[in-house]
């Protein structure tokens with residue numbers, strides 16, 4: 058199979074990309090609207106790209122009708138967000154919060170979750186998640202226009218919270234305890250329990 062991306066086949070291209078670039082970690086992002094409503098949604102177009110300063114990027118793409126998602130509007134309006142960690146015990150709730158609700162309704166209540174105030178930003182953390190990154194927006198870069206076009210939200214991590222129970226003896230996140238889940242193509246997700254170790258050469 059060979060496919061040359063064009064604006065007309067963006068949906069086919071999307072399905073190829075998300076099926077091939079796998080597994081993708083899932084940022085479970087809390088934001089606050091200017092009216093004060095807490096929004097929560099998962100984003101697997103997500104990663105970290107450096108530590109000095111610590112940087113994360115995620116992409117709330119344009120909707121199929123070309124309009125913006127609530128999360129993008131909120132980060133543009135307020136300049137702040139929190140990345141909560143998506144772990145196996147919360148996978149169903151992470152998925153539930155991807156439902157499109159009107160901007161005045163909160164996914165927190167929909168999923169029966171709770172929030173803990175952040176220390177440096179206004180959006181709260183998800184209490185049930187064992188780790189969270191408080192972030193301030195450095196830059197938002199729209200790439201393209203129309204359906205499924207990317208909007209790169211570049212954030213600086215200003216505070217890191219990790220529950221002691223998921224740390225190893227050295228005080229670092231232990232993947233065997235944290236048990237993150239990740240996104241593959243279609244509706245497939247994966248666990249991170251099938252681990253192996255390779256020492257750096």
Ligand SMILES: Cc1cc2nc3c(=O)[nH]c(=O)nc-3n(C[C@H](O)[C@H](O)[C@H](O)COP(=O)(O)O)c2cc1C
Pocket residue numbers: 083096097098099100101102103116117118119126127128129151152154155156157158240
């Ligand atoms: C696991 C998972 C990962 C997702 N990743 C993305 C993503 O990277 N970008 C995106 O725009 N939507 C993604 N979605 C869909 C959004 O979560 C969904 O559009 C949500 O309603 C956006 O919420 P908002 O309008 O409150 O911002 C994902 C959904 C799931 C279940």
